[in-house]
Amino acid sequence: MKPAADAALKSRSGADLAPDAAPVLMVENLTVSVRTDEGVKPLVRDMSFGLRRGETLCIAGESGSGKSITSLAIMGLLPPPAVRVTGGSIRLGETDLNTLGEAQMRRVRGDRIAMIFQEPMTSLNPVMTVGTQLAEAIRAHDDVSRSAARDRALAALKSVRLSQPERRMSQFPHELSGGMRQRVMIAMALALRPEVLIADEPTTALDVTVQREVLDLLRDLQRDTGTAIILITHDMGVVAEMADRVIVMRDGAMVEEAAARALFSSPRAQYTRDLLAAVPRMGQGALRPPVDNAPVARLCDVVVRFPIRGGVFGRTTHLVHAVEHVSFEIRKGETFALVGESGCGKSTIAKAMVGLVPHQGRIEIGQERLADMRGAAMQALRRRIQMVFQDPMAALDPRMTVGGQIAEPLLIHGIGDSAERRSRAADLMARVGLTVDQYDRYPHEFSGGQRQRICIARALALNPDLIIADESVSALDVSVQARVLDLLRELQVEFGIAFLFISHDMAVVDNISDRVGVMYLGQIVELGTRAQIFGNPQHAYTRRLIEAVPVPDPAFVRPVLDRLTGDVPSPVFAAGRGPKQVRLADVGGGHLVADGVE
Amino acid sequence: MAAYLLRRLLQSALILLGVSFITFVLLYVLPADPVRQIAGRSATAQTVENIRHELGLDQPFVIQYLHYLWGMVQGDLGRSYLQKTEVAALIAARLPATLLLMLGAIACELVIGLTMGVFAALRRGTAFDHSLMMVSFVTVSAPQFVVGLLLLYVFAVQLGWFPIGGYGTFAHLVLPSLTLGILGSGWYSRMMRSSMLDVLRADFIRTARAKGLSRARIVLAHALPNAILPVIAMIGIDIGVFMGGIVVVESVFGWPGIGQLAWQAIQRVDIPIIMGVTLVSAMAIVLGNLLADLITPFIDPRIKLK
Numbered sequence: 001m002k003p004a005a006d007a008a009l010k011s012r013s014g015a016d017l018a019p020d021a022a023p024v025l026m027v028e029n030l031t032v033s034v035r036t037d038e039g040v041k042p043l044v045r046d047m048s049f050g051l052r053r054g055e056t057l058c059i060a061g062e063s064g065s066g067k068s069i070t071s072l073a074i075m076g077l078l079p080p081p082a083v084r085v086t087g088g089s090i091r092l093g094e095t096d097l098n099t100l101g102e103a104q105m106r107r108v109r110g111d112r113i114a115m116i117f118q119e120p121m122t123s124l125n126p127v128m129t130v131g132t133q134l135a136e137a138i139r140a141h142d143d144v145s146r147s148a149a150r151d152r153a154l155a156a157l158k159s160v161r162l163s164q165p166e167r168r169m170s171q172f173p174h175e176l177s178g179g180m181r182q183r184v185m186i187a188m189a190l191a192l193r194p195e196v197l198i199a200d201e202p203t204t205a206l207d208v209t210v211q212r213e214v215l216d217l218l219r220d221l222q223r224d225t226g227t228a229i230i231l232i233t234h235d236m237g238v239v240a241e242m243a244d245r246v247i248v249m250r251d252g253a254m255v256e257e258a259a260a261r262a263l264f265s266s267p268r269a270q271y272t273r274d275l276l277a278a279v280p281r282m283g284q285g286a287l288r289p290p291v292d293n294a295p296v297a298r299l300c301d302v303v304v305r306f307p308i309r310g311g312v313f314g315r316t317t318h319l320v321h322a323v324e325h326v327s328f329e330i331r332k333g334e335t336f337a338l339v340g341e342s343g344c345g346k347s348t349i350a351k352a353m354v355g356l357v358p359h360q361g362r363i364e365i366g367q368e369r370l371a372d373m374r375g376a377a378m379q380a381l382r383r384r385i386q387m388v389f390q391d392p393m394a395a396l397d398p399r400m401t402v403g404g405q406i407a408e409p410l411l412i413h414g415i416g417d418s419a420e421r422r423s424r425a426a427d428l429m430a431r432v433g434l435t436v437d438q439y440d441r442y443p444h445e446f447s448g449g450q451r452q453r454i455c456i457a458r459a460l461a462l463n464p465d466l467i468i469a470d471e472s473v474s475a476l477d478v479s480v481q482a483r484v485l486d487l488l489r490e491l492q493v494e495f496g497i498a499f500l501f502i503s504h505d506m507a508v509v510d511n512i513s514d515r516v517g518v519m520y521l522g523q524i525v526e527l528g529t530r531a532q533i534f535g536n537p538q539h540a541y542t543r544r545l546i547e548a549v550p551v552p553d554p555a556f557v558r559p560v561l562d563r564l565t566g567d568v569p570s571p572v573f574a575a576g577r578g579p580k581q582v583r584l585a586d587v588g589g590g591h592l593v594a595d596g597v598e
Numbered sequence: 599m600a601a602y603l604l605r606r607l608l609q610s611a612l613i614l615l616g617v618s619f620i621t622f623v624l625l626y627v628l629p630a631d632p633v634r635q636i637a638g639r640s641a642t643a644q645t646v647e648n649i650r651h652e653l654g655l656d657q658p659f660v661i662q663y664l665h666y667l668w669g670m671v672q673g674d675l676g677r678s679y680l681q682k683t684e685v686a687a688l689i690a691a692r693l694p695a696t697l698l699l700m701l702g703a704i705a706c707e708l709v710i711g712l713t714m715g716v717f718a719a720l721r722r723g724t725a726f727d728h729s730l731m732m733v734s735f736v737t738v739s740a741p742q743f744v745v746g747l748l749l750l751y752v753f754a755v756q757l758g759w760f761p762i763g764g765y766g767t768f769a770h771l772v773l774p775s776l777t778l779g780i781l782g783s784g785w786y787s788r789m790m791r792s793s794m795l796d797v798l799r800a801d802f803i804r805t806a807r808a809k810g811l812s813r814a815r816i817v818l819a820h821a822l823p824n825a826i827l828p829v830i831a832m833i834g835i836d837i838g839v840f841m842g843g844i845v846v847v848e849s850v851f852g853w854p855g856i857g858q859l860a861w862q863a864i865q866r867v868d869i870p871i872i873m874g875v876t877l878v879s880a881m882a883i884v885l886g887n888l889l890a891d892l893i894t895p896f897i898d899p900r901i902k903l904k
Contacts (some may be wrong), residue, residue, distance in 0.1 A: 023821065077807055110810030117808075122801040127823045129896055136819070137809040172899040311601045 011244045013259075015054030023050035024195045024228050025074070025113075029088035032066070032073050034084075043069045043083065044252045048575040051196065054222065056229040058239045058260070061249035062275075062477035063448070068173050069234045070249075071198045074230075075115055076105040092195070101111060111141040114189035116561060118201035120181035124173040130157075131169030137508035139186050162219060178342075179210035183217065189434045190221055199231045207341035207504060212548040215241060216369040234477060236279045237507075237550030248272050260554040278482040282534060290529065291514050293332035295364075296465040296498045297353065297385075302326045303360040304348050310574065321571045321579055322348040324522040325361070330466060332367075335499040337509040337530075339545065340519035343571065346502045350468045353500070354385055366465070383413055386459035390471035391401050392451035396443040403429065403439030403455045409461040426458040432487060456487065460495070468500045473508060485512055506549045510534050518542045522543040522571055528591035538593040606891070609647030610884045617880040618670060618873070622663050624870050632867040653679065662846070666873070675877070676870035677811025678863075685874040689856055693878070696764055696855030699778065702771045704833065706779025707786055712829070714783065719825075720817065722795060730787065742843050746777040746850040763852035771882040774851040777827035778843050782836060789832060794825040802807055827898050834883075841879040846886050 011017050032048040033040045044066040059067045072078050073085050090097040092112060097105065109115075117123045125133060139487055144152070150169070157165035160183040164525060173181055178294065182202060199218065199596065203211035222229055228464050231242055239246055243260040248271065255485035256269040268271045304323040307316040323345040330336040338346040352359040355370060355378065363370040365381055373381055386409075389395045397405060407425035410416055417422065426436045434454040443451055452472060459467050469488070473481045490514065493499060503509050509516060509530075516533040518526040518541065526539040537543045551558070573579065582594035633650045634641075641649075650656045654665065675685035711734075718730040737745075751887055753773060754762045762774050797803065798821055806816045841857075848857035858874050863871035895901045 075808060077804065104901050106810045106812065108810070109808055115808040117801060117805065119801050123805045125802040125824070125899055126807070127827075130821070136811065136815070140810050140812070140815075174900045185805070188805075311605075314605070 001260055011054045011056060012242070013054075013056065015226050017054045022052070024093060024234055025051040025092040025230075027070075027074070027088070028091075029035040030070065030073060030085065030090060031087035032078065033082060033086040034083045038084070040086070042086070042252060044073065047088070047090070047254060049247055049254075049257065051228045051230060053195070053228050054226045055244045056222065056231055056242050058231045058233060058246045059249060059256075060233055060236065060239050060246060060275075062479065063233055064251070065083045065249040066252035068200055069252075071200050071230060071232055074196075074198060075109060075113060076100070076102075077109075077115075084248060088154070109140065110137055110189075110194070111192050111197065112194055113196045114192070114194040115181070115198040115200065116185045116189050116202050117122065118204050120178050120185055120205065124181055125186055125240075126173055128598055129170050129172055130176070134169075134184070134188050134191060136353070138191055141192055148291055150471075152191060153187075156191040157184070159190070159221065160184070162188040165178065165210070177210075178206055179213060182206060182210075182214055186214070186217065186221070190227065193225060194227060196230065197231045198232070201205055201234070202231070203238065204233070204235070208506065209341065209548045211238075211550070214563040218242070221563050226305050235550065236276060236478070236552040240552045240554045241550045243554070248275065255460050264552070265555035266552050274479060278479040280485075280505070280511050281552060282480070282507050282510045282546070282549060284511065287531075291331050291334040293334065295329040296332050297500070298362075298364040298566050299349070299353070300327050300362040300364070302349065302352060302359050302363055304345070304352050304357055306357075316575055318572050321573060321577075322523050323352065324579060325581055326519075326522075328517055328524065328527060330498045330500055332465065332498055333496045333516045335492065335512055336502050337485070337503060337513035337516045338519055339503055339509050339516060341504060341545075344519040345522040346519050347470055348536070350387065350470050350500065353468065354382065354387060357500060362385070379413070383409075383462045384465045385468065386462060386464040386466075387468045388452070388455050388472040389468060390474055391456040392455050392475075393443060393449065395455050397450060398443055400442075401440045402434075402443060402446070403442075404455065406457045406461055409458060413462060415462075424461065428460055429454075431460070431491075432457045433483075434568070449476055449484060452476060452480075452484055453487065456484075456491070460491065463495070464497065466498045466500060468502070470502045470503070472501075473596050474505060478570065481508070488512070491567065506534075506546055518545065520567065521579060523579070523594070524584070525582060525594040526592065527584065528589075532591040533587065538587060538591070557560075599903055603892075608887050610881075610888065612879065613884055614880055615667075618877055619663070619892065621876045622666065623659075625872060626659055626662070626735070628867070630867045632679055632869050635867045638697055669721055670877070675872045675874040678871050679868050680866055681868075685870045688859060688871065689874050690848070692854060692856045692859050695853060696844060696857060697726055698771065699774055699844065699853060699855055700837070702775030703778035703782065703840060703843075704836075705775055706775050708837075709781030710779060711783035711786025712790050712826070714787035716794055716817070716822070716825075718766075718787065719794035719798065729735070731791070734784040734787040736784075737780045738788075742777055742781060742846045743850055745780055746774070746847055750775050751848070763850075765852075765854050770853075774847050774853050777847050778840065781843065782839070784831065784834070785836075790825065793828050794821060797821045797825040800824070823897055827894065830890050830894055830897070834887035837886035838879075838883040841882065859903075 012453050030044060031042055032044040033042045033096070034561060047070055048324050049057065059070060061067045069078070069083070074090055074097070078084060085098055092108065095108070097108065100108065131150060131153055135149040135157060138149045138152050144337045154165055154169060159166055161462050162168055162183050168176065168184070176184065202212050206214060218229065218240065221227070231238070233239060240260065245257070246263045248255045248269065250271050255271045256263065256267065258268070263272065264276065267276060294520050302323055303325060306320040306322060308318040308320065309315060310317040326349060328336065328350065334463070338349065340346050348357060351357045353363055365384060368381065371383070396402070403422065406428055407421040409425060410421045415421070426439060430438055431437065434450060434453055434457070446454065476484060483581070485508070488499065491500060501509065501513055513530050515529050516527070517524045518539065520541045526533060526537070526542045533542060534546065537546055570577070584592040584594055587593050619881070625783040633646055634657060637646050637649055655688045666676065675689070677683065678685055678688060681688070714730050714734060721727050750773060753759050760769050762780060764770055771850060779800060803816060804818045805821060844855065844857035845861050847853065848855045849861055856878065859871060863875065891903070895903055
């Protein structure tokens with residue numbers, strides 16, 4: 001199962017590895033099936049693997065590959081009654097988990113096998129304090145007093161390097177950021193020193209710098225406790241950084257199992273090779289000549305603030321400074337990327353540009369100023385800017401045919417008669433890689449990637465000058481993502497469209513953009529060509545963003561940095577106050593860098 | 599918090615002003631003439647005019663309304679046309695009975711409704727769930743006078759467990775509270791069931807299960823407090839629904855509350871009483887909503903009153 005050369009005494013985290021003979025968890029021929037109207041369908045087929053103490057096993061695969069189902073099967077948390085384990089065994093030490101009843105299984109869960117989930121924002125009970133949630137996990141398994149449980153809960157919070165742990169105990173989840181909540185989840189999972197920790201996409205919902213902190217934390221904790229980790233992820237960068245061993249899954253079956261280095265250096269299965277090829281890597285974007293066309297959009301000193309009201313008469317007491325004095329331009333046929341972490345104001349800029357939120361300062365679309373436009377002029381302007389959002393399922397009307405939705409912008413703007421609109425929509429469908437006979441189908445009949453193609457076709461319907469792609473490929477699997485990015489590039493060449501590409505994913509941005517603006521707390525802190533930003537990052541925050549990106553290469557040695565625990569400061573200020581405005585200085589060749597922040 | 603309360607109370611005052619105006623207009627344009635009711639059929643035209651003048655009903659609408667408003671802000675709701683007593687005093691004498699009945703009814707509907715809703719949700723899709731929902735459908739659809747009479751017949755007349763009507767002891771309270779509460783329990787059980795189903799699907803319930811908590815703890819400590827949040831807001835609104843039911847139920851059970859007072863006043867076109875009861879009901883609804891909003895932050899820490 002494991003090449004002898006790799007059976008070292010230490011795992012990559014530095015934890016001591018148990019001898020090969022004694023796996024803590026042994027899964028053999030596991031099959032999980034769902035009962036549907038058409039009969040019993042397998043979701044996971046014939047999974048077999050062993051997990052040793054101190055080891056990190058990554059299960060990688062795209063959505064629907066069965067990786068989460070596998071973890072839920074181990075936890076005994078499969079959604080009853082439809083989904084059940086229909087074959088094979090799961091042994092934890094000497095215990096066969098499949099033979100345990102619910103009451104016995106409950107004693108295993110949380111105590112011997114713990115789990116953390118993808119969504120830290122919703123995985124904690126919103127109406128219970130952090131301390132209580134931690135303490136109850138301890139008291140569910142150990143017969144200790146309330147105060148003893150609280151002491152241990154506090155110790156657990158300290159071990160995950162949460163700032164002000166005493167204060168956190170009495171706070172509610174909504175008072176903590178996503179990264180802090182995931183730390184709480186980890187503290188809760190590890191408080192009872194489980195033999196196995198299952199982490200299901202633990203960093204997928206987090207910003208890249210926070211992801212780095214959480215991954216570092218998991219590694220450090222593993223080194224200290226020797227917990228075996230099953231890390232489920234779609235991100236090959238995370239796999240490369242964390243895994244001792246990797247299982248690649250597809251359609252419910254194991255495609256390949258290998259030691260991490262072997263998998264990345266010499267993948268055996270074709271699917272693994274395709275998957276690795278599709279992973280966006282930094283520094284691999286094709287070099288393109290600079291675009292020097294006229295701007296299609298220009299922002300000058302744009303400010304967006306949202307009032308927070310209070311008091312008897314509902315006066316504005318505080319302001320959210322979402323966007324502060326942002327200036328940039330997007331040229332015809334160019335891809336301008338805005339990168340930054342959640343809450344930095346990048347999506348608010350997009351909303352301001354289409355007039356969905358009020359702004360101060362100057363936004364020009366073409367030669368016209370956005371703020372001056374009303375009624376028909378505004379309507380005409382809307383034809384020139386279209387948007388493609390992150391979640392295509394949410395962006396499509398579930399009760400309208402996809403053809404109808406692609407044709408709808410034409411209808412709204414009174415273009416053509418119904419036959420012309422239909423034929424234009426059909427052409428667009430063909431252009432984005434769908435077939436015309438799918439015209440009368442509904443969104444739920446399509447896959448995630450196809451749905452995003454539908455959204456792109458809809459955005460193209462009005463022949464816009466500018467398409468704002470707000471995290472448009474973030475929710476897609478890498479292979480699908482790669483194809484959608486290719487499509488966007490082709491469309492840009494074909495129609496001369498400019499893209500405002502908003503993303504948190506540095507690798508994707510490095511692959512697709514011509515110029516990049518880095519945003520932090522509502523302000524642009526660095527702006528330049530892709531080569532300037534990624535080849536010669538000047539601002540500390542830009543560097544931190546780039547360094548935080550997981551590198552899909554297990555041989556990559558990351559420079560040892562301080563373990564960060566800081567949080568991004570709040571953009572909320574009392575009325576009359578505000579953040580310090582940064583000044584951008586040209587360091588050569590139009591490369592603008594903010595002075596004096598951090 | 600103080601600022602919030604003050605703002606809400608100001609809003610409440612505005613709502614009451616609006617209610618008083620609309621009710622006043624409706625009663626003014628009413629085709630039934632209260633003066634005829636007071637004077638009786640044999641009165642001469644002169645008598646009628648005298649009474650009209652005496653009550654101030656010969657004055658223009660605006661003067662009448664302002665006059666009423668002036669009294670209202672001083673706590674004077676006028677005098678009953680027929681009983682010649684202060685409306686405020688009449689209502690004050692009967693309000694405790696009505697409040698008691700409402701409390702009893704709210705207790706009934708919450709206990710019955712929430713229990714049904716929680717158990718239906720926990721046994722979702724089973725015959726138990728379906729039959730509970732069937733019951734709730736029946737109780738929602740059944741008219742209150744029918745339910746009231748049925749309860750009276752079975753538990754008071756046939757079994758003799760409770761008195762047939764009247765007011766005074768706890769036993770008197772049971773049947774009228776049940777009658778009012780059963781209707782509400784249907785609504786609450788459905789609401790609680792769907793709210794509970796939503797919460798049971800939530801990620802933090804999965805977390806609780808992954809921690810190895812017992813089923814009882816998951817339901818009671820994690821699911822219930824979250825599922826009950828939308829229901830609390832409902833209770834505030836519900837007081838309005840009660841006010842309609844109270845008129846019926848108080849009549850059926852001879853309960854001496856403001857519902858009966860209103861019913862008698864409507865029959866006799868005793869406008870000051872109708873106005874007074876309407877205002878008090880409106881106030882109850884407004885305060886009920888305010889109370890629900892004030893309670894919510896104690897259960898849901900995410901909500902801050904500003």
